[in-house]
Each structure stands twice: as C-alpha cells, then as structure tokens.
Amino acid sequence: MVPPLSSLLATACILSFFAPIPRVTSTDILTLGSSLPVEAYQTSILQSQDGTFSCGFYSVYTNAFTFSIWYSKAGKIVWSANRDRPVHVRRSAITLQKNGNMILTDYDETVVWQADGNFTNVQNAQLLNTGNLIIKDSSGSTVWQSFDSPTDTFLPTQHITASVKLVPTNELHGPGNYIFRFSDFSALSLIYNVPEVSDIYWPDPDQTLYQDGRNQYNSTRLGFLDNSGKLASSDFADGQPLVAADAGGNIKRRLTLDPDGNLRLYSLNESDWSWSVSMQAMSQPCNIHGLCGPNGICHYSPKPTCSCPPGYVMRNKDFWGSDQQHLLSLSFQQCRNICISDCTCKGFQYQEGLLIKFGSGEKIKFLEQGTLQ
Incomplete structure (x- = not known):
C-alpha cells in the first residue's frame, strides 16, 4: 500500500529536522595556544577576510589529510605544509604553540611538520587575502610565511x-x-x-x-x-x-x-x-625532457601522446642523460655503422648531419628510422 502524499511529506519534514547539518565556522586568525583538529576539517577552517582562500585540513584520499591552503570555491590547493606526509583522520592537529611555533602532529602526536623561524613574542597566525599564511609577533611583524616555502x-x-x-x-x-x-x-x-x-x-x-x-x-x-x-x-x-x-x-x-x-x-x-x-x-x-621516458616518441594527436618504437615497451626510466657522443658532418649511413660497431650503443638520433649516440646497456636491434625523441 502506498502511503498518502501528506504522510510522505510529514516523514520528509521529520527526517530533515533531525538530520545533522554541519555548520562551518571560520576566522582568518589562529590564536596563540589554539589548534585546528583534523576531525573538524569540514566545520572549522581559517578563511581569508574576503573569502577567497581557505586553510585547514584537506582530504587527499581516504582517511588521509594535508594541512593546506586552497581557493575556497574553486577547490584548488595552492600550498601544503606536509604534501609528502599526510596525516591520519583521527587525533591529528595543527597547533600554534604558546612558544610561537606552528606544528602539525599525527594521530600518535608525532610531529610531521613545523614552521621554521625565530619565534619570539608571537601573537597569532593569520590567513591573508593574498593566500599567504603568516605568523605575526606582537608588533605586527611577520616572523614566518607560507609564501617562503611554496609547493607547486x-x-x-x-x-x-x-x-x-x-x-x-x-x-x-x-x-x-x-x-x-x-x-x-x-x-x-x-x-x-x-x-x-x-x-x-x-x-x-x-x-x-x-x-x-x-x-x-x-x-x-x-x-x-x-x-x-x-x-x-x-x-x-x-x-x-x-x-x-x-x-x-x-x-x-x-x-x-x-x-x-x-x-x-x-x-x-x-x-x-x-x-x-x-x-x-x-x-x-x-x-619537455623526460616526458615520454627512454627512447619514447612524443607526438601530437592532437594532445601530446607517448609511444614506443617497434620492439620496445614502456618503463619508468628517462631517455635524457644517456648521451654518449656527439659527432658532426656525418651521413646517415656513417651514423648507422658507428652505432652498429659499438656494443655499448643503444641507439642514435640523426638530424642534419648531427649524430648523438646513446649508450649504457646491452646492444639492441638498430632502428631503421634512425631517430628517437
């Protein structure tokens, strides 16, 4: 039996009434001795006065967070304190200690990041409208700023x-x-x-x-x-x-x-x-060097695409840095013979009389095209 519409509406109203709605509380200031815990990453953040930037814990994958700054509405991270070392979902926190240092601790209180500076008479930390997170002393001078340690x-x-x-x-x-x-x-x-x-x-x-x-x-x-x-x-x-x-x-x-x-x-x-x-x-x-790896061929179709010559497979090692010898004013056949006669030659690039030999490794089958990118 299908309940009447009025019952459905009443049920919906009751459910929405009791559903918890997170309320985001934000300020641009982190006061001395206070913390932002990772458990409150959805409800407690720093936000620049004009609302452009937010700062707090950002979920990078399941149960892992970085302390970061991001464009509030565009969701793009512009700085992270611990990009290489995310913290766990429980009991991690960023704290502006009473001695003025800012530290990031994991669930077991291990310090995974801290600001570097001369911290005396620190008053607070503030997220500016420029996206710069600063630590200020009592005179208003900046003693540390995220702008000095960019990521990408x-x-x-x-x-x-x-x-x-x-x-x-x-x-x-x-x-x-x-x-x-x-x-x-x-x-x-x-x-x-x-x-x-x-x-x-x-x-x-x-x-x-x-x-x-x-x-x-x-x-x-x-x-x-x-x-x-x-x-x-x-x-x-x-x-x-x-x-x-x-x-x-x-x-x-x-x-x-x-x-x-x-x-x-x-x-x-x-x-x-x-x-x-x-x-x-x-x-x-x-x-861009190293984009396609060793002996990889980069071509546009229409976006840059990497492929291998016949007989090759992709591997995570770069082609750049394997230059063995540069010779000028040679024919293609001369370049071919030089590479074939050298058991350390892995291949060569030939263009307008310039030979570049690539070595380090066992001898491979010669590529008739004679060109590698």
Missing part, C-alpha cells in the same frame, strides 16, 4: 626569489621530477631532475640565453606575478614580462608547475569556478 604554485604578489622553487605534485601526492627555479646563471628555468641527470629544458637549451631573450649572469634573482597576469623577472631582457592572454585586473590567478613539467598560468572563471590556461612556458610539450 605561485600566487599573485608572491616573490620568486633565489631560495624558493616549485615542484609538481605527482599522482601519489608526492613531489614530481620537475623543478621551476632560478638556475646557476640567474635565469628562471624549468629543470628535469632525477637521480641520474638534471638538465634545463626552458629556456630553450639549444639557444643561448640572449637568443631566448634572457640576461645572463645577472646577480639579481627576483621574479613577480602581478594581479594583472604579468610574470616579470630580473633575467628577462629589457624587463619584458610574460603576459597572460586575458591580462587585466579582477581575475584570480595561479602560476602552477604541472605534473607534466609545463609551467602554466591559470585564470579562474567565477561563473562556474573553472580554471583555464592563460599562459604557458612550453608551447610544444613534446620538448
């Missing part, structure tokens, strides 16, 4: 200095194999970095810094993303910045080093809270 993202007004770098987040929420920082030549650079090799792929390594529009050996190392979408740096020739396609004010932005090794500037569409790319460092992603 720079925000507008955040300074890019010689002491900071971006490292992308991989699928396991750990650090990836790419770095964005100032190089030894004081040039903002994208670097492929694994135990076997470390090399720069942006600016274009096949050109000089001057050809890439950079100043070499500049003793100043300072970059800056402003609110209009301009990325300026002390090494940019004539001070010319990189500019977003939608340059202008009143747009929320983030500069992020993505897991694929490309540096992208994202703009937020507040009508649907979606992100779009307004600038990127690498217009041809296939030129």
Whole structure:
C-alpha cells in the first residue's frame, strides 16, 4: 500500500529536522595556544577576510589529510605544509604553540611538520587575502610565511626569489621530477631532475640565453606575478614580462608547475569556478625532457601522446642523460655503422648531419628510422 502524499511529506519534514547539518565556522586568525583538529576539517577552517582562500585540513584520499591552503570555491590547493606526509583522520592537529611555533602532529602526536623561524613574542597566525599564511609577533611583524616555502604554485604578489622553487605534485601526492627555479646563471628555468641527470629544458637549451631573450649572469634573482597576469623577472631582457592572454585586473590567478613539467598560468572563471590556461612556458610539450621516458616518441594527436618504437615497451626510466657522443658532418649511413660497431650503443638520433649516440646497456636491434625523441 502506498502511503498518502501528506504522510510522505510529514516523514520528509521529520527526517530533515533531525538530520545533522554541519555548520562551518571560520576566522582568518589562529590564536596563540589554539589548534585546528583534523576531525573538524569540514566545520572549522581559517578563511581569508574576503573569502577567497581557505586553510585547514584537506582530504587527499581516504582517511588521509594535508594541512593546506586552497581557493575556497574553486577547490584548488595552492600550498601544503606536509604534501609528502599526510596525516591520519583521527587525533591529528595543527597547533600554534604558546612558544610561537606552528606544528602539525599525527594521530600518535608525532610531529610531521613545523614552521621554521625565530619565534619570539608571537601573537597569532593569520590567513591573508593574498593566500599567504603568516605568523605575526606582537608588533605586527611577520616572523614566518607560507609564501617562503611554496609547493607547486605561485600566487599573485608572491616573490620568486633565489631560495624558493616549485615542484609538481605527482599522482601519489608526492613531489614530481620537475623543478621551476632560478638556475646557476640567474635565469628562471624549468629543470628535469632525477637521480641520474638534471638538465634545463626552458629556456630553450639549444639557444643561448640572449637568443631566448634572457640576461645572463645577472646577480639579481627576483621574479613577480602581478594581479594583472604579468610574470616579470630580473633575467628577462629589457624587463619584458610574460603576459597572460586575458591580462587585466579582477581575475584570480595561479602560476602552477604541472605534473607534466609545463609551467602554466591559470585564470579562474567565477561563473562556474573553472580554471583555464592563460599562459604557458612550453608551447610544444613534446620538448619537455623526460616526458615520454627512454627512447619514447612524443607526438601530437592532437594532445601530446607517448609511444614506443617497434620492439620496445614502456618503463619508468628517462631517455635524457644517456648521451654518449656527439659527432658532426656525418651521413646517415656513417651514423648507422658507428652505432652498429659499438656494443655499448643503444641507439642514435640523426638530424642534419648531427649524430648523438646513446649508450649504457646491452646492444639492441638498430632502428631503421634512425631517430628517437
């Protein structure tokens, strides 16, 4: 028997009346001696005064959380205190201790992260409208700030200095194999970095810094993303910045080093809270070192896609760093013979008379195409 409509409505009203509705309480201030527990991650957070950014515990997978800052409505993490070491769902907490230090403890009270600084006369911690989490002393001076220890993202007004770098987040929420920082030549650079090799792929390594529009050996190392979408740096020739396609004010932005090794500037569409790319460092992603692994072929279809030559299978080891020898003014047949006669040659790349031999390993079947990317 189907109950009358009035009974269904009454039941619905009773159920909704008794259903617990979490009430989010937020402030931009964490007072001295207070904590945010992970159990209250849905109901207790820090939030910037204008509501743009939130700070607290962010669920990265089941029963695991990072203490992070994120865009409140867009849900994009822009900083994490413990990206490599999430904490458990119970009894973990972030605490601004009475001695002024901020510590993150796991369920067993193990300290998994703490702020580094000279903490004297600390008054409170505050999440600013810029997305910067700061610890202030009684005079209002900043004694620690999250802007000094970025993870994979720079925000507008955040300074890019010689002491900071971006490292992308991989699928396991750990650090990836790419770095964005100032190089030894004081040039903002994208670097492929694994135990076997470390090399720069942006600016274009096949050109000089001057050809890439950079100043070499500049003793100043300072970059800056402003609110209009301009990325300026002390090494940019004539001070010319990189500019977003939608340059202008009143747009929320983030500069992020993505897991694929490309540096992208994202703009937020507040009508649907979606992100779009307004600038990127690498217009041809296939030129990103290590993107397709050893002997991998990167092609566009239309997005970058990795594949193997016949007789190869994918494996997690990079092709870059295996260069054995560079020779000029050779024919394709000469290159073929040199590689075949050398038992340490794994393959070669031939282009316009340039031979690059790749070694380290057993001899393999020669590829008739003669080219590897």
